[in-house]
Amino acid sequence: MGFRLSKIYTRTGDKGETGLGDGRRVPKDHPRIEAIGEVDTLNSQLGLLLAGLTEHSARNPGLNELIEVLEPCQHRLFDLGGELAMPVYQALDNAEIERLEAAIDRWNEELGPLENFILPGGSSLIAQAHVCRCLARSAERRCQQLNALEPLAGVGLAYINRLSDLLFVAARLIARRQGIAEILWQAAAKPKA
Template identity: 75%
Template sequence: MGYRLSKIYTRTGDSGETGLADGRRVGKDHPRVEAMGEVDTLNCQLGLLLADLAKQQARWPGLAEVSDVLLPCQHRLFDLGGELAMPEYQAVDEREIARLEDVIDRWNDEVGPLKEFILPGGSRLIAQAHLCRSVARTAERRCQHLNASETLRPVLLAYLNRMSDLLFVAARVIALRQQVAEVLWKAAAKPE
């Protein structure tokens, strides 16, 4: 593969606009740019989670499967960002959603039903998985906002929705496999 970025700075964005793959110039706060940025943020946060998982796999070998499931998600998120930048580029498909759903179902069976609300904590890995889940929801909202004015393929919106579900269940699986108790929400006492 050839080099795609021969020059990192172009100065063309200094005025608050950026170029899209189709040649359009739009504001850096355009809904498409916002959606692309939030998907990129999710990918970055997922990278941190994967790096932390790699450091802990020797201690908790069950975390290797979590990494194996999440690593392809980074590539699909990059594909999704590519599709946001170049709508004619279509790489995310229903098979990937089915893969996520299979894992969600399998992991959900492993952790059992949720009886209480849980908080993002217990270990750094659990909290990072929840942070990724939260960013996935933000990316989904940004894409839904864009979809209101420029129709996106439904598979992209479904993929982000499944990603947040996967990351929620991943946080629970990490807790189970690390043998860390989930942090249960304690409601504030009712006022007298």
């Protein structure tokens, strides 16, 4: 494979526009660029989660399964960014969604039913998994906004939806594998009449 970036700055975006893979130039706040940016932010935060899981996995081998499932997601998010940048490009397929669903089902079986809403915390890894979940939902919203203007082909919307589900279950599984009780939501006391 040849060099992908021979020069980091091009000055072509200095006036608030950027180029897409199909040759179009769009404003940097175009819904397509917003969607690409949200997917990129999620990918960066997922990298932080994976770094944390890797650091803790030597002491807690139960985290290795999470790493094995989540590492490919970084590559698939890059593929999704490519699909957004080059509208005719299709990289994601149903097999990847099925892979996420299989992990969700396997992990949910270990976890059992959720009996209450949980808060994002308990450890830095649990909280980071929830940050990733929230960013996946944000990326999904941005992709849906784009889809309303320029319909998206492929399974990108389904993938990002399933990834957010996976990250929620991953946060719960991290808590279990770390031996940390989930923080259950406690409703505010009702005002006395």
